[in-house]
Amino acid sequence: MPDKVALEGLEERWGQTWAEHGTYTFDRSRSREEVFSIDTPPPTVSGSLHVGHVFSYTHTDVVARFQRMRGREVFYPMGWDDNGLPTERRVQNYYGVRCDPSLPYVADFTPPHDGTDGKNVKPGDQVPVSRRNFIELCEQLTAQDEKQFEALWRYLGLSVDWSQTYQTIGTRAQKVAQVAFLRNLARGEAYQADAPGLWDVTFQTAVAQAELEARDYPGHFHEVAFHTSAGENVVIETTRPELLPACVALIAHPDDERYQALFGTTVTTPVFGVEIPVLAHPDAEKDKGSGIAMCCTFGDLTDVTWWRELNLPTRSVVGRDGRILADTPEWITTDSGRATYAELAGKTTFSARTAVVDALMASGDLLAEPKPTQRKANFYEKGDKPLEIVTSRQWYIRNGGREAPGRNLRGELLARGDELAFHPDFMGVRYANWVNGLNGDWLISRQRFFGVPIPLWYRLDEAGEPDLGDPIQPTEDQLPVDPSSQAPAGYTEDQRGVPGGFIGDLDIMDTWATSSLTPQIVAGWLEDEDLFGRIFPMDLRPQGQDIIRTWLFATVLRSHLEHGSLPWTDAAISGWILDPDRKKMSKSKGNVVTPMGLLEQHGSDAVRYWAASARLGTDAAFDPQRPTQMKIGRRLAIKVLNASKFALSFGGDEPVSLDGGAVTEPIDRAVLAALATVVDEATTALESYDHTRALEVTETFFWTFCDDYLELVKDRAYGREDAGLDPASVASARTTLGLVLDVVLRLLAPVLPFATEEVWCWWREGSVHRAPWPVSAPLREAAPDGDPHLLAAAGAALAALRKVKSEAKVSQKTRLSAAVVHAPEAEVALLPAVLADLRAVGGVDGELRFQVGDEHRAEGELLVEAE
């Protein structure tokens, strides 16, 4: 035991010891019932860790440590999400390169930069490199990032088994993702389709529903006249006049009286002179504009609904490059219409809009000056141009958003949501809302480079046209494959792209298509079925509420499709970190606090305390200027060190007794009885994922223990002569201190792993983190007649005696010649049992009496020492 205790340096010292001793290493010999397995969120290594990560990962670690102490063998791996666009972007900027898949591989390539201090390298200055070179750089950079992340997690004290890490782009993840996809394909759960989809022109990729973001976007309402056969005007309002050549119908609400007569008739489009029907559909909004809308291929998602439900023709005019298609479409037949279209061809939608507006003005069909407006437009969450809707061939996985043949997939997935225990439970509603709101299957094709390739090839016929309907599939033992650089079995590389040969699918999968398989990746599916059987279905998925609709849902889906089960039984949803203005914390808000700085400043235990004092699902405020909770946590950790040192010191060099039979004094038994209740409450709370409640009852008890009990018995524990006590009562106090400490250290260990371990090593064997979680039975056995009320009564009496001195403005050490404590009747009956201790701590030289009174109050004669 050190003379002077300190928190400084505990993180490094114990981090190293735990690593050397394999304290958190998973023992795979244990059976499924003995294992507690956690599907830890893999952080995006290319991003940076912020206080929100520290917050939510601490919640998980508290659970892990609790379960480990309860005797479960905890499977607690860490993954690194290095898949997808964030990595690509970071590599582009860090090394100043961009991927050009048409280039050959260059061995020993040296990139133009090696870190640019967060500054972006302009696309024009990026050196084009081959796909393989690009991916090598991705791997290099993520390896660096992983090291930094791991150092932070270790410093924070996460009890992760660091031999179990994985990468979402690693070979194993690729194999799992490709096998799962091929099995989806074999069961008819994956399919390809030409379908209208959201397309990001900048990134040249299809975008899934889950990646959408609706944002305000400035535009103009244009009042445009269509013409009936009788020569009357039908006026619509549109923000996208450039889609006029793609117009396939006018649509109004079926109940809208203004348009009843028009339903079933046709009108002609202005300028282009195309005859189109006027139709009714409930999605048309009566009070929006003129109440009748033009339906195009495709202006927005409502257009897609109408196209599908009203069986409208497909008349695309916008290409994947975001420009008007070059060839004049055959449905435009008038000479002037074809001439106008020819002027639009090749223009961006923006320029085309101006050209169409000019044409409308010339024809007199633009009835008013365009009115500025803010419209909602769909954006790719990482993009900055509104998405276009284009038709393309993409791969989908069924998710209940569209009817699945022969099954009620949506119903099955809703049932899985009910089966899953959400913490807090109301988070389950978000899952159900999302599943109920899905209106399409899951688009998984991505037109990017750094990701898991779709493992398929297509045969080319004699004309060089691909046979998309019957792809060539690898066998599972060949996986992972990259069809863009490997030839399928039975073909050679020189047949690539040649008539009679093959082409590879160039697309990669959506990152969620891999991340949704983290349980399978980490648990050894396909590779180590023995391990898989001991871990899967897993116990816990911790994550943020924002990705319930993506990660959580997709994981449930994949597990349901592949294994017919939930991937885990419980989902723990952490809240947000809010800044002092109660806004979601983000880097753009200029929060300069780095997690490592925070940990170094306050100590990891203190930061963990802050995190652990926020309940699951509840947002927590964090003001870097006033880290109140962290200071409280730090105070608690220091108190643990100091109070423990004090409590363990009374017996000198003698070993601390933990023999419950030695506890004889009523007040000592009262403390053990109170502690037994604390143990039960903390245990129940942690079992139901309520770590704040567990911390609260433990912490409250601990402060009472320090402020009242420890003060009350220290004279007795010292064994001082003037206390006039027999050796048994001294032993009783010392044993109680040992027993309490033994239990409290274990109760606090999940939240304060460093301070508790430090104290544990002074007097106990092994690690506190492998010690069994305390149970109340031995405490109740040692104190069968222990009455917690006595502890409360003694505390109140002590406070009353202190108040006498505090109000007299004298030192607490001032002695009293005699004193009377007034207390409720029930307490007066109890207090004589602790008379000697109260006299000692209160410094009462003469008589100390107890009297029935309405409130706690003491009076005493002060012996004021001569100054």
Place this chain on the structure above:
RNA sequence: GGGCGAUUGGCUCAGUGGUAGAGCGCCUCGUUCACACCGAGGAGGUCACUGGUUCGAACCCAGUAUCGCCCA
């Protein structure tokens, strides 16, 4: 517009039917022989608002307002 959550002392939050709680901050005092990253004592709230249910509501019900998040 829809869903979910929140609204309790200056601040951060507990408290699911029986006379308002904690910590921080504040005020007063003490203390360095476990702990100045300390101790003791104290002041401070008509529980967002309006109705309703009930003997009784911070808590249950209905509505309103404000804030946050997610989705349109």
